[in-house]
Amino acid sequence: MSLDFKPGAFDFFRDETFRESFTYRNSNPLRFPFPFDRDDYMYSVNMEPHVPGRKGTAFEHILDVDEHYVAEMIDRAKVLADDPLRCQSLPHMTLAGWDLLELIMEAKARDYPQWFSLTKNGNRWHWVNRPLGIEQSFTFLDESTLPYGPFEYITRQTQGDFSLQDERDNDLWMDAGMITSQADWSLDFDIGMSFMEWHAPVPLAHEKGVFDRALKFLLKLQHGAPVRRFNWTMTVNPLLDTAPETYPKWGPTKTTLTQENLGAKQHLRVELQSLYRLPRSNAIAFDIRCYLCSFEQIVTVPKWARRLHRVVRDLPDELAAYKGFLRNRPAMVEWLSKYDDGAPTSPGWWPDD
Amino acid sequence: MLTPVTPTIRSRPVYAPLEPRPGRLHLMVADGEGADALIELLAKANNRSEILSSAHVIYAPGPNGTDRSDVLKALGLRQFFRAPTIPALLPRLVRVLADAHMGTQFYLAGTEGLIGQAEREIMATGFPMGAIQKEHRGSTVRRVQCVHCKGITENVATDPFKCSHCGLNLFVRDHYSRRIAAFQGVNIDAEDPGQVPEPVVRFK
Amino acid sequence: MSGGAKLRVRVDSVTPVNDLIKRFRFVALDGSDLPAFSGGAHTVVEMDDHGTRRLNPYSLMSSPADRSAYEISVRRDDQGRGGSLFMHRHVTPGMEMTLSYPVNLFPLDTRARKHLMIAGGIGITPFLAQIAQLDQFGGRFELHYAARSRVLGAYMDRLTAAHPSQVHCYFDEENQAIDLSRLLATQPIGTHLYVCGPKGMINWVLSSAEAMGWPRLALHHEEFLAPGTGLPFEVQLAASGKTITVGTTQSLLEAMEAAGVDAPYLCRGGACGQCETNVHKCDGKILHRDHWLSPEEHAANAKIMPCVSRFEGKTLVIDR
Numbered sequence: 043m044s045l046d047f048k049p050g051a052f053d054f055f056r057d058e059t060f061r062e063s064f065t066y067r068n069s070n071p072l073r074f075p076f077p078f079d080r081d082d083y084m085y086s087v088n089m090e091p092h093v094p095g096r097k098g099t100a101f102e103h104i105l106d107v108d109e110h111y112v113a114e115m116i117d118r119a120k121v122l123a124d125d126p127l128r129c130q131s132l133p134h135m136t137l138a139g140w141d142l143l144e145l146i147m148e149a150k151a152r153d154y155p156q157w158f159s160l161t162k163n164g165n166r167w168h169w170v171n172r173p174l175g176i177e178q179s180f181t182f183l184d185e186s187t188l189p190y191g192p193f194e195y196i197t198r199q200t201q202g203d204f205s206l207q208d209e210r211d212n213d214l215w216m217d218a219g220m221i222t223s224q225a226d227w228s229l230d231f232d233i234g235m236s237f238m239e240w241h242a243p244v245p246l247a248h249e250k251g252v253f254d255r256a257l258k259f260l261l262k263l264q265h266g267a268p269v270r271r272f273n274w275t276m277t278v279n280p281l282l283d284t285a286p287e288t289y290p291k292w293g294p295t296k297t298t299l300t301q302e303n304l305g306a307k308q309h310l311r312v313e314l315q316s317l318y319r320l321p322r323s324n325a326i327a328f329d330i331r332c333y334l335c336s337f338e339q340i341v342t343v344p345k346w347a348r349r350l351h352r353v354v355r356d357l358p359d360e361l362a363a364y365k366g367f368l369r370n371r372p373a374m375v376e377w378l379s380k381y382d383d384g385a386p387t388s389p390g391w392w393p394d395d
Numbered sequence: 396m397l398t399p400v401t402p403t404i405r406s407r408p409v410y411a412p413l414e415p416r417p418g419r420l421h422l423m424v425a426d427g428e429g430a431d432a433l434i435e436l437l438a439k440a441n442n443r444s445e446i447l448s449s450a451h452v453i454y455a456p457g458p459n460g461t462d463r464s465d466v467l468k469a470l471g472l473r474q475f476f477r478a479p480t481i482p483a484l485l486p487r488l489v490r491v492l493a494d495a496h497m498g499t500q501f502y503l504a505g506t507e508g509l510i511g512q513a514e515r516e517i518m519a520t521g522f523p524m525g526a527i528q529k530e531h532r533g534s535t536v537r538r539v540q541c542v543h544c545k546g547i548t549e550n551v552a553t554d555p556f557k558c559s560h561c562g563l564n565l566f567v568r569d570h571y572s573r574r575i576a577a578f579q580g581v582n583i584d585a586e587d588p589g590q591v592p593e594p595v596v597r598f599k
Numbered sequence: 600m601s602g603g604a605k606l607r608v609r610v611d612s613v614t615p616v617n618d619l620i621k622r623f624r625f626v627a628l629d630g631s632d633l634p635a636f637s638g639g640a641h642t643v644v645e646m647d648d649h650g651t652r653r654l655n656p657y658s659l660m661s662s663p664a665d666r667s668a669y670e671i672s673v674r675r676d677d678q679g680r681g682g683s684l685f686m687h688r689h690v691t692p693g694m695e696m697t698l699s700y701p702v703n704l705f706p707l708d709t710r711a712r713k714h715l716m717i718a719g720g721i722g723i724t725p726f727l728a729q730i731a732q733l734d735q736f737g738g739r740f741e742l743h744y745a746a747r748s749r750v751l752g753a754y755m756d757r758l759t760a761a762h763p764s765q766v767h768c769y770f771d772e773e774n775q776a777i778d779l780s781r782l783l784a785t786q787p788i789g790t791h792l793y794v795c796g797p798k799g800m801i802n803w804v805l806s807s808a809e810a811m812g813w814p815r816l817a818l819h820h821e822e823f824l825a826p827g828t829g830l831p832f833e834v835q836l837a838a839s840g841k842t843i844t845v846g847t848t849q850s851l852l853e854a855m856e857a858a859g860v861d862a863p864y865l866c867r868g869g870a871c872g873q874c875e876t877n878v879h880k881c882d883g884k885i886l887h888r889d890h891w892l893s894p895e896e897h898a899a900n901a902k903i904m905p906c907v908s909r910f911e912g913k914t915l916v917i918d919r
Contacts, residue, residue, distance in 0.1 A: 127545070134709040137736060141635075183735075210708055211525065211816055228542050234574040235406065242406035243570055262865065262873055265634055266604035266700045286542045286581060290563065293585030321635035322663060324703045369586075418812035419784065495788040498812040521712040521789030526814030 052157070052173055055112040061120075066280035069109055071339040072393060075100045077272040077312045079391045081352040085247035085361075087256045092270040092316045100314060100333065103153040104268065105146060107201065112173050114201050114223070114282065121222040121283050122198070127230040128285070131193045131206070131218035138206045138218065139193030140183055141320035142327050146196050171199055193218055202331035205229075207237070207260075209324055214260060216240050217325075223282035223332040225275045225311065226289070226366060245360040263326060265319040273313040273330075276367040276374075280309055280334045299370055304377045305338035308370070310350065337374075341381040343393045348385060351378035397432075398531040407569040408507070410531040415440035418500035421450040424488060424513040426481060427457015428533030429505025430467050436502065437470065447471055451491065455484045457506060458550045459534045481509050488516050495520075504530045508538040508549065511576030524573065535598045539567055540577040547577055553594035555583045564591045567598075603700055603865065606633065606642075610694045611668055616753045620721065621687055622660075625669045628695060632666035636701035638729030639793075639821070642669065643699040643867055648685045652856065655682040656823050656868050658724040658795075659701055660754075662731035669698070672753060674721040679825055680848045704870050705795070705821035707732070712789030714740040717777065717804055719796025720747070723754060725821060726795065730762070743777050745769040745800070779804065783811050793819045823868035824888060826850035829909045835916040836860055837879050851905035855919060862905065862919055869907035876903050876917050883912010 058065040068074055095101030100108070121128055131139055147169055151160040159170045165182040176199065180187035188195045197204050197220035205221070207214035214237040221229035232240045237257045238248075247253060263269065277284055278295045299307060312333045320327055341347035355375045362368040388394055397412050413436040423433050433452065440446050451474040456462035464477040478484035501517055503510045510529050518524050536550040546560025554567045558580065565580030572579070584591050608625035616622050627633050636659055646653040661670035673686045690696070705725050707714060714733065716726050723744055733740050742762070746752035748770055758766045769775040786792075792813065794804045801820050808818055828848050835842045836855065845854040852874055855862045865873040869889030878885070878901050887897040889904035896902055903910075903917060 137709070208709070209706065211523070228579070230545070231540065231542060231570070231572045231575065231579055235572070239406040239571075242404040243568075248405060258872075262871065264603040264700055264702060264865070265636075288543075290543060290582050290585045293582070294588065296586050321701070322637055323709075324637040324640075324706045416812060417810060492788060496784065497786040497788060497790050497817065498784060499788055500812055520787075521708070521710045521791070523814050523816035525816050 052112075054109060055173055056109045058110070058113045060113065060117045060280055060282045064279050064281075066110070066113070066334065068335055068339055071335060071342055073099060073108070074335040074340070075272070075312055075314050075333055076335075076340070076343070076346050076391045076393075077274045078349050078353050079389065081349050081387055082356055083353045083361075085244070085250065085252050087252055087259060088271045089256070089259060089269045090271070092268040092318075103149070104316070105149045105153070105200065105202075105329075106314075106331065107150065107154055107157065111201055115174060115199060117282055118198060118220075118222045121285075125285075125287060128222050128287075129194050129197070129220045130229060130233050131191055132234065135193070135206050135208065135218040135323075135325070136185065136191065137183075138208070138320055138323035138325035138327070139191055139196075141322050141325065142204065142206065143192040143196040144182070145318060145320070145327065146200050150200075174199060194220065202329045204330070205328045206320075206323075207326040207328060209261065209326065212261060213237055214257065214326060221285075224285055224330070225273075225277075225313065225332075226284050226286055228286045230287075243364070245364045246358065260317060260326060263317060263319045265321045268316055268318040270314060270316040273315055275311045275313075275365040276370075277309045277311045277334065278307055278370075280336070282332060282334075296366070296370060299373050301373065301377055304373060305341070306336055308337045308374060308377075309334045310337070310340060337377065341378070344381075345387050345394050347378070347381035348383070349387050351375065351382040354378060396532075398533065398535060400531065403569040406571050408511075408529070408571055408573075410510075410529050412436075413502050413504060413528050413530045415442070415446060416500050416528075419449060419498040420495065421446050421500050421502065422491060422495070423450060423452045423502040423504070424454075424484070424509065425452065425503070426455045426484075426505035426509040426533075427459060427461040428463075429457075429503075429509065429530070430454065430463035432504035432530045432532050433467065433502065434470070448473055450474070452476070453478070453484055453487055453491070455479065455481050455509070457533050458508070458536055461533060481512060484509075485512060485516060488513060492516060492520055501527045502530075503527060505532050506534050506536065507531060508536075508576070511538065511571075511573065514573065515576050518573070537567060537598050538577045539565065539580040540572070540575050541565055541580045543582060547575070548580070551580075552596055552598050554597045555591060555594055556580070603702075605645075606698045606700060608633075608669070608696055608698055610690055610692050610696060612692055613690060616672060617751055619751065620672050620674050620753050622670055622672045623686065623690060624661075625671075625696065625698065626667065633669055634700060635666055636663050636728075637703050637706055638663055638732035639705035639707060639725045640701035640703040640728070641705075641725075641823070641866065642671070642701050643865070644671070644686070645697040645699075646682060646685050646690075648681060648689070651681075652853070653680075653682045653685060654853075654864075654867050655686075656866050658705075658728070658821075660724040660727040662735075663728055664731065664735055669701075672721065672724050676825070680828060682825075699865070702865055702871065704866060705793070705819065707738070707793070708791045708817075708819070709738070710789075711791040711817075712739070712787055713791075714738060715782070715786055715790050715792045716740060716742040717792070717794040717796070717800075718742065718744045719800040720745075720751070721753070722794075722796030722800075722821075724795075726793070727754060727758075729793075730758070734761075740765060742766045743769070743782065745771065745775075745777060745796070748772040779807050780811070783808055783813065791817050791819065795821045798822060821870070822890070823866065823870065824890070824907050826853075826867075826907045827888060827909075829886065830911065832910045832912075832915070834910065835880075835914070836919045837916050838919050845909070850907065851903070851909065855905060860919055864906055867906045869904055872904075874904055874906050876905055876919055877901065878903050878915070878917050880914055880916040881910075881912070882914040883910060885910055885915070 150158040206218035219229040541558040544561035566583040607628040611624040657671040886909040888907040
């Protein structure tokens with residue numbers, strides 16, 4: 043696989059960037075998974091079954107392949123070329139990597155047959171990824187037949203960050219990860235940590251018992267019954283790779299916001315997190331899929347405009363600081379207030395028809 | 396006395412006084428004031444002579460110069476080894492682990508740098524981390540990894556400090572990686588280059 | 600959903616292994632591959648025993664690499680509540696049955712330098728799948744397997760043929776016993792121990808290992824409890840507003856299900872924690888029989904595991 047995929051091979055995939063020129067856009071903002079189902083926000087476990095949902099939304103299939111697919115994969119390849127430590131798998135996690143490869147290939151071939159195909163003859167598998175121009179014959183469970191380990195191979199072709207949790211001693215240990223579109227956390231530092239350890243820096247939620255409940259829930263997660271939840275943060279510019287490693291590069295952009303450029307530059311960053319029990323390894327795959335939408339695109343939906351203003355305005359300082367936008371909150375609230383007429387909003391996150 | 400740790404976030408290691416446990420080999424790794432923790436451990440044991448006759452102590456002076464090797468040597472241990480520094484101590488530990496058996500008890504005592512690096516070698520054998528006893532004694536200087544360049548600076552005393560590898564000004568988090576055996580250092584003036592607060596001595 | 604995702608299967612074959620044990624082979628009803636699983640996993644088999652619904656957990660013993668079928672072995676328990684008797688007497692090739700998706704409460708720690716396995720009797724079944732997994736992906740192991748007699752040593756032939764230097768067999772009838780203290784003293788650091796068998800054997804192995812300085816975190820065991828029998832008792836279900844009576848050979852979980860109350864479960868053997876239920880009022884004594892709650896939780900009587908635990912006394916009100 044090289045860096046010169048051709049986004050033009052299918053009209054569907056946008057030719058766009060997540061760096062320098064920042065040409066990323068959503069063709070249809072209504073497709074964006076807006077994460078707030080009410081006018082305020084507090085950490086909660088908020089898990090629900092991860093089942094296919096409404097047609098034409100990010101929930102239609104369990105693995106959403108959208109118009110940004112090819113551009114995101116080009117961006118990931120660039121991140122890995124700069125810093126290979128963004129993808130790591132501890133030695134005992136290879137089998138879990140195969141589990142994930144099987145899950146992703148089967149789902150994509152089933153849900154997007156126009157772009158992906160998987161044919162099996164016993165353990166001899168043939169995989170075609172047309173958008174990325176990849177064709178690969180390999181032996182399932184034999185690492186020597188793939189150009190990368192199974193985990194890296196498949197996550198170089200799949201939107202979303204992934205981590206694999208090994209279950210031991212009534213805990214989940216994050217022992218592998220492909221992390222290139224993260225909300226400011228370091229895989230290289232956190233790999234090998236327990237569930238509580240890698241969530242340690244999150245404020246307020248531990249005291250409320252959120253992670254104790256989440257861990258208890260996930261330890262009982264069953265194969266065949268995946269779950270999902272939302273998380274969110276804020277990013278200046280549509281930058282996927284907000285890693286602590288490169289913070290000195292992107293941190294200064296937080297000081298560039300003005301009332302004139304805020305609508306275009308400030309993005310709501312949503313993580314649609316889905317969790318799967320893997321069959322052969324008994325590990326849990328954690329898919330952290332990042333969606334970005336500029337404030338000016340969000341406010342085209344009146345309900346979302348009102349609600350985003352209220353959430354950002356009323357969020358506790360600790361959370362705004364943890365999410366890295368405390369310094370810009372006043373400017374964001376000022377900008378958003380112009381789109382909030384104070385009218386009540388309907389429950390749930392779907393836009394009003 | 397055990398060095399107290401102010402509870403902060405859940406990735407920050409916590410420590411407890413060493414307790415005698417049954418075992419066929421008692422492997423004790425310590426630096427500096429950690430020697431006192433071993434002495435108190437032996438004083439607590441009702442089978443002191445049995446533990447002494449199956450104890451192997453691997454010791455280095457602390458980063459502050461504290462060296463109790465004479466006291467340890469006088470205990471009558473089955474085996475005692477003094478290394479001048481932690482890096483010089485680790486190959487000995489790895490060699491001992493290579494043919495150790497289950498039924499070995501591990502006791503780590505001293506600075507967090509010593510504890511973390513010894514723990515990492517023991518965990519590499521597949522031995523459960525939760526069964527390794529650890530007591531923090533003496534200096535609180537930290538081993539810190541720069542999250543940007545990945546270089547590790549030993550014996551960090553001030554916050555913020557300058558990364559000894561890339562030169563960035565880093566603040567010291569309580570977030571700790573067992574795999575790296577280090578705390579995390581993050582650039583403090585990334586958003587406002589040049590605005591670095593005056594360093595304060597936080598770790599002694 | 601109670602019990603999680605389900606699999607519809609057909610009984611492909613029933614094979615007597617010895618006087619007490621039969622092996623059952625299941626294939627997917629629609630002929631497709633069954634889900635892959637990890638060594639040590641179990642499935643819950645649903646039985647319709649002439650109107651009584653029975654759900655029993657059994658370890659999967661077939662190779663995890665083989666998705667064409669699942670195999671379990673069932674030891675007949677003439678004194679039990681009837682699940683194993685139903686399997687032995689009434690389950691025949693061609694029958695359609697429902698299984699739960701595999702769940703693993705007894706996995707290998709794949710970081711271990713070596714796996715030391717100790718099996719007693721029918722406790723051999725999870726090890727068969729684990730050994731098949733280690734065969735495929737590598738991993739050092741040693742199995743010590745005790746049975747009452749040569750005749751009752753199920754699968755010893757195939758194990759010793761495939762792994763002559765790793766498998767060691769012992770027979771009570773011939774006064775052979777595992778030399779546990781020698782075994783526990785000679786394992787390389789980083790070894791994990793796994794034991795599955797009768798309660799007495801599990802206790803013997805775990806307490807010996809702990810006394811010799813093995814950390815609890817390196818010791819793994821699996822013991823499914825049969826719900827057991829007892830005196831009938833009455834329970835008020837606060838959330839559904841029902842009062843039910845639990846019969847002598849019925850579990851509280853089964854009685855709730857029979858009353859149409861949807862209660863969560865996975866293992867039905869007191870091990871997984873899924874059915875944990877809050878107790879609103881307890882005027883009497885809860886007979887805790889699970890491995891899930893801590894001794895403190897047992898003493899507090901604020902929680903009950905309806906899959907195995909019972910009650911004696913005046914009033915029990917639970918949150919279902």
